[in-house]
Amino acid sequence: MKGEGAATPASAAGRLSFVNGESVRRLxxxxxxxxxxxxxxxxxxxxxxxxxxxxxxxxNLTNLMLQIxxxxxxxxxxxxxxxxxxxxxxxxxxxxxxxxxMAVLNVKHGWSPxxxxxxxxxxxxxxxxxxxxxxxxxxxxxxxxxxxxLLAWQGALLQVLGSTGTINLTNPKITxxxxxxxxxxxxxxxxALVIAGFAAVxxxxxxxxxxxxxxxxxxxxxxxxxxxxxxxxIVAVAVLNSDRGVPLALLILLAFVVGMxxxxxxxxxxxxxxxxxxxxEAARRAGIRVNAVRVTxxxxxxxMAAIGGIMAASRLLAVNQGSGGSELLLLAIAGPVIAGTSLxxxxxxxxxxxxxxxxIGSISNGMDLLAxxxxxxxxxxxxxxxxxxxVDAIARQQRQAAGRV
Amino acid sequence: xxxxxxxxxxxxxxxxxxxVQALDRVDFAVNAGEVVGLVGDNGAxxxxxxxxxxxxxxxxxGSIRFEGNEIKVSKPQDATQLGIATVYQDLALCDxxxxxxxxFLGQEEISPGPGEATRQLDEAKMExxxxxxxxxxxxxxxxxxxxxxxxxxxxxQQVAVARSxxxxxxxxxxxxxxxxxxxxxxxxxxxxxxxxxxRGLGVVxxxxxxxxxxxxxxxxxxxxxxxxxxxxxxxxxxxEHVVAAITGVGEAGNGxxxxx
Numbered sequence: 001m002k003g004e005g006a007a008t009p010a011s012a013a014g015r016l017s018f019v020n021g022e023s024v025r026r027l028x029x030x031x032x033x034x035x036x037x038x039x040x041x042x043x044x045x046x047x048x049x050x051x052x053x054x055x056x057x058x059x060n061l062t063n064l065m066l067q068i069x070x071x072x073x074x075x076x077x078x079x080x081x082x083x084x085x086x087x088x089x090x091x092x093x094x095x096x097x098x099x100x101x102m103a104v105l106n107v108k109h110g111w112s113p114x115x116x117x118x119x120x121x122x123x124x125x126x127x128x129x130x131x132x133x134x135x136x137x138x139x140x141x142x143x144x145x146x147x148x149x150l151l152a153w154q155g156a157l158l159q160v161l162g163s164t165g166t167i168n169l170t171n172p173k174i175t176x177x178x179x180x181x182x183x184x185x186x187x188x189x190x191x192a193l194v195i196a197g198f199a200a201v202x203x204x205x206x207x208x209x210x211x212x213x214x215x216x217x218x219x220x221x222x223x224x225x226x227x228x229x230x231x232x233x234i235v236a237v238a239v240l241n242s243d244r245g246v247p248l249a250l251l252i253l254l255a256f257v258v259g260m261x262x263x264x265x266x267x268x269x270x271x272x273x274x275x276x277x278x279x280x281e282a283a284r285r286a287g288i289r290v291n292a293v294r295v296t297x298x299x300x301x302x303x304m305a306a307i308g309g310i311m312a313a314s315r316l317l318a319v320n321q322g323s324g325g326s327e328l329l330l331l332a333i334a335g336p337v338i339a340g341t342s343l344x345x346x347x348x349x350x351x352x353x354x355x356x357x358x359x360i361g362s363i364s365n366g367m368d369l370l371a372x373x374x375x376x377x378x379x380x381x382x383x384x385x386x387x388x389x390x391v392d393a394i395a396r397q398q399r400q401a402a403g404r405v
Numbered sequence: 406x407x408x409x410x411x412x413x414x415x416x417x418x419x420x421x422x423x424x425v426q427a428l429d430r431v432d433f434a435v436n437a438g439e440v441v442g443l444v445g446d447n448g449a450x451x452x453x454x455x456x457x458x459x460x461x462x463x464x465x466x467g468s469i470r471f472e473g474n475e476i477k478v479s480k481p482q483d484a485t486q487l488g489i490a491t492v493y494q495d496l497a498l499c500d501x502x503x504x505x506x507x508x509f510l511g512q513e514e515i516s517p518g519p520g521e522a523t524r525q526l527d528e529a530k531m532e533x534x535x536x537x538x539x540x541x542x543x544x545x546x547x548x549x550x551x552x553x554x555x556x557x558x559x560x561x562q563q564v565a566v567a568r569s570x571x572x573x574x575x576x577x578x579x580x581x582x583x584x585x586x587x588x589x590x591x592x593x594x595x596x597x598x599x600x601x602x603x604r605g606l607g608v609v610x611x612x613x614x615x616x617x618x619x620x621x622x623x624x625x626x627x628x629x630x631x632x633x634x635x636x637x638x639x640x641x642x643x644x645e646h647v648v649a650a651i652t653g654v655g656e657a658g659n660g661x662x663x664x665x
Contacts, residue, residue: 212529214536266525268513271502275510278499285497286511287482346501 033340036391037355041362048366055366058243065240066178068361069249070095070312074332075353076260077304080297082336083264083277085345086142088301090131090149091332095309096324097153098124100160102310103167103319106174113173121306127153128302132295142298150329158321166320169313177252178315181245190246191237195230202226249311253354256304261350273297277345308332331381335360338388359384411470412437412607413458413489413576418467420453427453429631430467435576435607440598442622442639443611446651449628451611455578458609459491460484472575490569491578496561500554504546505535507553508568538567542600544593559590563597576607583617595621615644629653 048055074091081088102120105111111119131149135142161167169175182190202222209216240246264270272293275283284290312328313319335356341348363384367377411434420428428450435441445451456462458469460478469476471487478484484491498507505528514527514534532549539546544563546556553564562582569577579598583591598621601608612618618625619639627635627650635650 208529212533214529214532263523267523268515268526269522271506271510271513271526274502275499275506278501279497282497282499282510285481285493288511346499 034351034355037339037352037359037388040388041355041359044359044362044366048362048369052366052369055369058239060365060369061239062243062247064358064361064365065250066247066315067365068357069178069253070308070315071328071332071335071361072253072354072357073256073308073311074305074328075335075357076256076350077301077308078333079336079341079348079350079353080260080264080273081142081301082333082341082343083273083345083348084294084297085277085343086135086294086297087333087343088131088142088146088298088305089329090127090146090153091301091305091308092324092329093150093153093157094124094127094302094305094324095312095328096319096322097127097157097160097309098306099309099313099319099323100157100167102174103169103313104160104162106171107167107169113171117174117310120310121303124302124304124306124309125299126302128299128305129295131302132298135298136291136294154325157323161319161321166318168318170317174310174314175317176248176314178247178249178311180248182248183245184241187237187241187246190251191233194233195226198229199226249315252307252311256307257350257354260300260304264350269293269296274346277347279346327378327381331360334381334385338385343389359388411435412472414470415454415458415464416468416470418454418457418464418469420450420457420462420465426631428457428464431628431631431633433626433633435609437575437607438602438605439624440602440608440610440622442618442625443609443628444613444615444618444625444647444651445628448630449651450631451628452580453631454628455491455580455609455611458484458489458576459578460489485572485574488573488575489578490572490574490576492562492565492569492580492582494581494584496565498553498561498565501552503550503552504539504556504564505532505549507564508535508538508571510568512571535567538570539563542567542570542597544597557590558586559593562586562590562594566594566597566601570601574606576609577601578609578611580611581613582610583612583614591617615647618647619644627651 045056054060074095078088078091098120101123102116105119106113106116127149131142131145134140135145202225206216206222237246240250264273272283272288275286275288276290276293280290283293309324313323316323336348336352337343337356338359339352339356341352341356360381363381364377367380372380413435415431415433417430417432418428419426419430431450431454433454443451443454453462457464458478460481460483463477463479469478471489476483476487478487478489481491499510502510509531514530515521515524516527518524536549539549542563544560544567546560546564553561556564566577566579566582582594582598586594595617598608598610602623610618610622622639625635625637625639625642625647626633627637627647629651630653634653635647637646637650
């Protein structure tokens with residue numbers, strides 16, 4: 001089913017036994033891929049900064065964070081779907097519909113904002129469950145199921161909004177999601193917690209490996225990793241504090257990225273997601289309930305789309321007929337792919353949702369600052385996506401030539 | 406036929422697919438610490454026999470005894486639970502996962518604590534156990550964290566065999582374990598089969614390659630057109646005898662049921 005995983009025994013037999021060290025392979029395949037994207041991001045930032053010195057200002061960087069929240073959250077769910085080697089084309093429409101449901105329940109029916117938000121997320125979950133079940137039970141390609149969903153849920157949004165077409169959000173709990181900023185002191189406390197938490201996780205993992213008598217990373221490597229995260233956190237909080245402060249929206253995005261990365265990398269369910277994406281047949285024979293994994297993943301994608309849609313509506317202060325439409329879907333898929341999640345399943349991480357959203361958001365934001373037309377924006381974004389996939393494909397070919405021959 | 410205290414014993418097992426008699430009253434047995442080579446031409450019924458033992462097909466007639474008790478295997482889980490592990494030719498490994506993840510696929514260890522769904526995988530424990538398992542089999546892999554897709558065919562076969570041992574089976578069925586392997590890799594796998602015998606397991610090896618079978622098997626069972634046409638002690642038997650039983654030309658072994 002997945003072309004990528006189908007190394008035949010015959011071709012395997014032709015390979016000489018493998019001499020590269022594990023760390024070398026990891027660097028080439030994983031860390032270097034991320035480093036490449038980070039490097040690309042730095043280049044993008046330098047280019048825009050040289051054209052307009054407001055680009056790297058604290059105000060604009062804060063705006064950038066607010067702009068990428070919705071797309072990043074949707075991409076988190078997309079990563080799960082991509083890891084299965086599937087696609088979900090409905091996430092944009094689902095994000096719009098969920099926001100519409102929240103707006104109607106809160107504004108027109110007077111529901112409490114919390115209940116309206118929960119209901120909206122559950123709409124996303126239910127849609128994901130439905131699409132995932134149709135896909136796995138009847139073996140309809142996910143592309144087709146979710147394409148039908150894309151159309152249907154767009155229609156549902158129009159239906160829900162009714163004749164007015166636009167619903168303005170006024171409830172401070174809802175609008176606060178994307179428009180709340182924390183004090184400097186809170187920012188630094190948060191920063192300290194992140195650094196301490198990361199250091200604790202690294203140290204605990206190291207101790208466990210040593211206790212089990214396994215090869216563990218050297219202490220300088222661990223110190224370097226903690227120092228890197230600490231530097232990024234401190235710089236980020238310093239920049240955000242010099243403008244309006246750390247935004248709630250960014251915390252929500254980070255919480256989901258970290259939480260969903262934990263689920264996919266550290267839990268049994270996450271392992272099964274990778275297994276199904278690598279080889280569904282192998283997973284089935286190993287006793288994994290493949291269809292349950294698939295349905296759950298689509299439910300996650302629907303839920304994350306709904307959460308992204310709620311954040312987008314909160315930022316816009318309204319839900320309208322265009323919510324969740326236009327390029328949102330394609331950018332939410334392009335982001336993780338640009339940042340290194342494979343379209344063929346089994347390879348990638350939730351971290352790429354954040355990184356990809358940063359790349360795409362930076363390009364979009366920078367071109368807005370330069371007052372470029374939509375025509376140019378679309379063409380440039382398309383070019384960057386193609387370039388990223390091309391670089392990835394070339395890297396994969398080199399990896400096969402170097403590591404597998 | 407060594408039926409005294411056989412670990413796994415099939416008696417008069419028959420299986421029919423529509424008009425095709427895939428297995429016709431086949432007797433078959435494996436003892437603990439014995440490697441049985443199962444040979445025969447294409448369509449002779451080797452795979453059907455293995456799949457019947459593994460619970461993929463259920464026998465139409467006949468009985469299967471395991472450790473002296475009559476058993477019924479109607480689905481693969483039955484066989485696994487009894488202690489019959491099967492390694493199929495296509496191995497069913499996930500190329501994108503590392504060696505440890507593949508060995509524990511579907512049986513992952515998780516850390517203690519509340520809430521099973523959100524509990525962390527116990528990677529250290531799995532890596533430790535997988536390392537012990539592989540070193541007890543003298544399998545050499547560059548690293549336990551190597552992606553299986555980057556391993557050689559022989560190493561992949563060894564990982565697949567190691568995985569089948571995780572549930573501590575008594576009988577291991579290997580379907581064409583040396584097909585498509587080069588000479589040094591075939592040697593690795595045959596040595597691994599020898600170590601399974603040393604562990605006291607009953608091993609059944611299907612292969613087209615008679616010289617491999619002679620190298621590793623204690624006993625060779627020949628199937629032809631769904632019937633067991635020969636049962637040879639490997640020692641003192643020549644390839645010609647076995648080929649004759651496979652093709653149905655000339656004499657066959659002590660279990661001769663030839664019809665020309």
